[in-house]
Amino acid sequence: MSAEFLLEARQVTKHYGKFVALGGVDLRVRRNTVHSVIGPNGAGKTTLFHMLTGTLGATGGSIAFDGQDVTREPAHVRVRKGMARSFQVTSLFPTLTVRENLRLAAQGVNARRAFNLWRSPQGHWSCAEMVDRVIERLGLRNQERTAAGSLSHGQQRRLEVGMALSAEPKAIFLDEPTSGMGIDDLDDMKTLIADLGRDYTVVLIEHNMGIVMDISHTVTVMQQGRVLVEGTPQSVRDDERVRTAYLGSMITGGRK
Amino acid sequence: MSVYLLQTVNGVGIGMLYFLLAVGLSIVFGLLRFVNFAHGVFYLLGAYFCFEAVRQGMSFWAALLVVPLFVAAVGWVAEKTLLRHVYAKPHEFHILITVGVALIIQELVIVQWGPLGDSVAVPTGLEGVVMWGDFIYPKYRLFVIGVTAGLAVLLWWVLEGTRLGSAVRAGSESPEMVSLLGINVFRLFSLVFALGAATAAIAGVLAAPIRGVEPFMGIEALAVAFVVVVVGGLGSFTGALVGGILIGVVQSVMSTLWPEGARLMIYVAMAAVLLLRPNGLLGKGG
Amino acid sequence: MRRNIDIAVALGIVVALPLLLSSGSLASEVLIYALAVLGCNLLLGYTGLLSFGQGIFFGLGSYTIGLMLTRTGLPMPLALVASIILGGLAAGLVGIVSIRQKGTYFVMLTLAFAQMFYFLAYSVPSLTGGDNGLLNIPRPPLSAFGVVLWDNTTAWQFYAMVAVIFLLVFVALHRVTTSIFGRTLLAIRDNEVRASAIGYNVPRFKLLAFVLSGAVTALAGALNAMMVGVAPLANAEFHVSEMILVMTVIGGAGNLAASLIGALFYVLAADWLSTLWPRWLMLLGVLLVVISLGMQRGLWGLIEDGFLALTGRFKRTGEIRVEEKQV
Numbered sequence: 001m002s003a004e005f006l007l008e009a010r011q012v013t014k015h016y017g018k019f020v021a022l023g024g025v026d027l028r029v030r031r032n033t034v035h036s037v038i039g040p041n042g043a044g045k046t047t048l049f050h051m052l053t054g055t056l057g058a059t060g061g062s063i064a065f066d067g068q069d070v071t072r073e074p075a076h077v078r079v080r081k082g083m084a085r086s087f088q089v090t091s092l093f094p095t096l097t098v099r100e101n102l103r104l105a106a107q108g109v110n111a112r113r114a115f116n117l118w119r120s121p122q123g124h125w126s127c128a129e130m131v132d133r134v135i136e137r138l139g140l141r142n143q144e145r146t147a148a149g150s151l152s153h154g155q156q157r158r159l160e161v162g163m164a165l166s167a168e169p170k171a172i173f174l175d176e177p178t179s180g181m182g183i184d185d186l187d188d189m190k191t192l193i194a195d196l197g198r199d200y201t202v203v204l205i206e207h208n209m210g211i212v213m214d215i216s217h218t219v220t221v222m223q224q225g226r227v228l229v230e231g232t233p234q235s236v237r238d239d240e241r242v243r244t245a246y247l248g249s250m251i252t253g254g255r256k
Numbered sequence: 257m258s259v260y261l262l263q264t265v266n267g268v269g270i271g272m273l274y275f276l277l278a279v280g281l282s283i284v285f286g287l288l289r290f291v292n293f294a295h296g297v298f299y300l301l302g303a304y305f306c307f308e309a310v311r312q313g314m315s316f317w318a319a320l321l322v323v324p325l326f327v328a329a330v331g332w333v334a335e336k337t338l339l340r341h342v343y344a345k346p347h348e349f350h351i352l353i354t355v356g357v358a359l360i361i362q363e364l365v366i367v368q369w370g371p372l373g374d375s376v377a378v379p380t381g382l383e384g385v386v387m388w389g390d391f392i393y394p395k396y397r398l399f400v401i402g403v404t405a406g407l408a409v410l411l412w413w414v415l416e417g418t419r420l421g422s423a424v425r426a427g428s429e430s431p432e433m434v435s436l437l438g439i440n441v442f443r444l445f446s447l448v449f450a451l452g453a454a455t456a457a458i459a460g461v462l463a464a465p466i467r468g469v470e471p472f473m474g475i476e477a478l479a480v481a482f483v484v485v486v487v488g489g490l491g492s493f494t495g496a497l498v499g500g501i502l503i504g505v506v507q508s509v510m511s512t513l514w515p516e517g518a519r520l521m522i523y524v525a526m527a528a529v530l531l532l533r534p535n536g537l538l539g540k541g542g
Numbered sequence: 543m544r545r546n547i548d549i550a551v552a553l554g555i556v557v558a559l560p561l562l563l564s565s566g567s568l569a570s571e572v573l574i575y576a577l578a579v580l581g582c583n584l585l586l587g588y589t590g591l592l593s594f595g596q597g598i599f600f601g602l603g604s605y606t607i608g609l610m611l612t613r614t615g616l617p618m619p620l621a622l623v624a625s626i627i628l629g630g631l632a633a634g635l636v637g638i639v640s641i642r643q644k645g646t647y648f649v650m651l652t653l654a655f656a657q658m659f660y661f662l663a664y665s666v667p668s669l670t671g672g673d674n675g676l677l678n679i680p681r682p683p684l685s686a687f688g689v690v691l692w693d694n695t696t697a698w699q700f701y702a703m704v705a706v707i708f709l710l711v712f713v714a715l716h717r718v719t720t721s722i723f724g725r726t727l728l729a730i731r732d733n734e735v736r737a738s739a740i741g742y743n744v745p746r747f748k749l750l751a752f753v754l755s756g757a758v759t760a761l762a763g764a765l766n767a768m769m770v771g772v773a774p775l776a777n778a779e780f781h782v783s784e785m786i787l788v789m790t791v792i793g794g795a796g797n798l799a800a801s802l803i804g805a806l807f808y809v810l811a812a813d814w815l816s817t818l819w820p821r822w823l824m825l826l827g828v829l830l831v832v833i834s835l836g837m838q839r840g841l842w843g844l845i846e847d848g849f850l851a852l853t854g855r856f857k858r859t860g861e862i863r864v865e866e867k868q869v
Contacts, residue, residue: 118718
């Protein structure tokens with residue numbers, strides 16, 4: 001295990017019966033970088049995320065995080081080790097307020113304390129400091145007492161990222177954070193992610209090449225359950241195989 | 257003839273009825289994502305309508321054909337008028353509305369036929385036993401095994417070999433896709449629900465001459481259907497078959513060894529299967 | 543402010559019952575079933591678990607106290623504690639097997655286990671009295687060190703004891719549902735997958751909720767056995783599980799005071815209607831259908847909406863949770 005790499009995944013496979021979703025993926029993510037995973041639909045990007053974060057169990061391979069083997073550990077344990085994720089399809093607590101959503105995420109790192117049947121989450125137990133910080137960073141101060149289900153789509157996507165942030169993780173896994181967003185929201189999100197890249201290690205699945213090319217340090221291209229190419233944004237953009245995989249049309253974005 | 261052979265054959269007979277009960281529930285769940293807690297009252301209605309029909313002079317054979325169609329119609333109406341409106345709501349309301357419907361129907365049965373049970377005569381031609389050398393066995397029970405086996409084959413053919421079956425199987429994977437293919441999903445739902453009701457009703461009709469009718473038979477049928485589905489695996493046709501026969505045999509054999517505990521052993525068997533195979537014997541993975 | 547309303551309502555009803563009803567047994571029945579509904583509500587309204595197995599714990603509570611009081615010399619308070627503990631343990635057992643399963647499987651399993659318990663009770667008559675149940679269960683006075691603190695001979699005296707126990711449990715559960723644990727349950731109800739993804743061991747939380755629910759329901763069963771003097775096999779029937787669930791839904795899931803309203807409604811309706819029309823359960827079925835179609839927040843929801851319409855000032859927006867009309 002190298003101290004340079006926060007996350008090392010080796011030969012990760014996932015089978016659904018006879019269907020091979022992942023056919024042996026290697027991924028190494030350097031600390032404090034933004035590492036993007038891109039690829040056509042069906043490449044297995046979200047499946048890979050599920051394996052890395054423990055949302056689903058891998059069929060084979062190994063995953064090491066911060067020097068520890070986490071392959072067999074369920075999602076809620078990996079959170080404690082410093083992994084946090086957002087979801088491609090918005091997955092919040094819809095009837096709870098923004099503040100409460102974030103408090104739950106902040107509390108989740110220390111989930112054993114949540115077995116407290118006696119104290120209500122106020123004062124010392126309210127994680128208020130962390131929640132306030134995240135709300136400021138997300139720009140959701142005005143919505144803090146609104147139900148998460150009532151937010152606009154863009155606000156929900158930001159809250160999705162905020163949930164991961166509240167865990168004060170070592171690595172944040174963002175699954176298509178900008179999906180469905182309009183132009184105004186997009187710029188805010190791009191700034192937010194670039195910002196995050198300074199303080200955390202960010203692993204990002206994205207289709208928006210403008211974001212990927214501009215803010216990533218490393219780009220891994222996946223296709224049909226395997227890694228096709230990996231390298232700097234520039235080298236990936238120029239790679240023939242990548243152009244073929246995307247039918248040559250999509251990686252033209254980015255403005256430095 | 258050995259008691260154990262007798263009980264095993266009995267077990268297969270009961271098991272086939274349990275299969276019939278469970279398969280309707282399983283198919284409905286597969287497509288509608290709906291556990292129909294009113295499934296038991298369709299069984300109940302099947303038995304009672306048969307009882308009434310026979311009492312009014314209809315032949316058992318006619319009842320066997322007509323009653324399930326009638327109950328299917330009841331199911332169709334219930335789905336169209338009531339159940340359809342809760343599909344979008346949280347799943348507890350799917351369950352609760354069917355519990356409500358079940359309560360209403362059960363009470364209506366008691367209003368009409370009283371709270372005590374009654375018996376249904378074995379149809380003429382099937383009374384008495386067959387004797388093949390050492391093997392002595394009631395004719396009617398053999399008939400039940402035959403009919404349910406035939407129905408199993410028929411259902412299998414419908415599911416695997418017809419367009420309707422394909423639509424049901426496809427819809428179980430993805431209702432959205434099915435509607436995109438131009439099939440009227442709502443009509444499909446009603447049809448499948450009615451089919452589920454019909455299979456439960458047939459089980460009720462067939463069971464009536466064996467165990468009579470009584471207003472609370474629906475609840476026990478529901479619980480057993482659940483056990484079979486859990487043991488066999490939700491959504492699996494063969495699972496319902498294997499599970500049904502297994503549970504039936506367990507119950508029958510136990511009724512010789514420990515009569516009071518026979519019914520209990522069904523549930524113990526279920527718990528045992530669950531501990532070893534949480535998805536049921538043949539269930540699809542979670 | 544919200545929290546105090548629940549307790550105020552509970553207190554109000556407990557005090558009002560002796561003034562409005564003529565039968566102490568009926569009043570006790572309301573509170574006893576309310577306890578069972580509180581247990582069911584903790585599961586359904588707060589954790590999102592639909593359990594058809596509450597009859598297991600209700601019956602177990604009845605049998606336990608029956609056995610303790612008729613066959614051992616255990617003082618009544620300890621016998622009650624024994625019932626509570628056994629209820630919790632049983633819930634733990636059932637929970638461990640059932641909670642592993644998702645959504646609908648869980649519901650079906652609770653029903654199957656309920657049936658299992660019924661047949662188990664039926665097949666060990668030495669412990670349960672089988673078909674007849676356990677008979678001649680006494681209603682001992684509350685005493686300590688030989689001094690009688692509270693006589694339970696009359697129905698209203700017993701009601702007073704039940705009322706105190708009920709209020710204690712109510713306040714305790716109130717504390718639990720507003721605690722960090724309770725708030726986590728709400729998150730699990732809203733979105734299990736996310737709760738797990740942010741660090742919570744969801745099955746463990748569900749199990750604890752289930753154990754608490756079993757304990758409270760067993761307490762209700764024990765009090766019930768003392769009240770009627772019998773621990774009947776019927777207490778373990780599917781019907782009991784069904785009715786507890788019905789009361790929970792009618793009152794309104796997700797609110798503790800609503801549990802009391804649901805039990806009150808049911809017990810009074812049963813008492814009044816059953817003499818008028820033996821098949822009154824049909825109306826209950828209709829009510830269930832109506833609630834599923836349009837009145838998901840139950841009677842409590844109706845009351846809240848009424849207040850909102852009248853005063854315009856009563857806010858349903860709490861610090862953590864906003865009630866959405868559509869779901």
